[in-house]
Amino acid sequence: MNIHRTFALDSDLTFEVLERPPVGAVRIFGRAGEAxxxxxxxxxxxxxxxxxxxxxxxxxxxxxxxxDEVAAADVKGRAA
Known part of the structure; x- marks a missing residue:
């Protein structure tokens, strides 16, 4: 069973990135583009x-x- 939840961008919920994907991992998106x-x-x-x-x-x-993506994320994390 899969359960999918969608949250509005203007909701009061907050989310935290706990772990970034390692180099070599592959994201699979259902389609290209903004959506x-x-x-x-x-x-x-x-x-x-x-x-x-x-x-x-x-x-x-x-x-x-x-x-490069992982290195850029590390730099952003230190600057914040």
Whole structure:
């Protein structure tokens, strides 16, 4: 069973990032663009491809976490 919840951007709820994905992890989005939805954060490219073969989403977008992205997030975290 999957339960999906959507929250308005102007809600009073607050969220905290507890852990960032490691380098080499792959985000799978249901589609490209501003309204994209994260379907899965796979451990690596092979896991992402295996999941996509099993779930067959039309037009998915894969986005690998890079070293540059992790470094940029670390810099932002120290500056805040």
């Amino acid at each position: 994209r939805e994260l379907l899965l954060l796979a451990e690596n490219q092979t896991s992402a491809e295996t999941w996509l073969k099993a779930h067959r989403y039309p037009g998915p977008v894969m986005d690998e976490v890079t070293t």
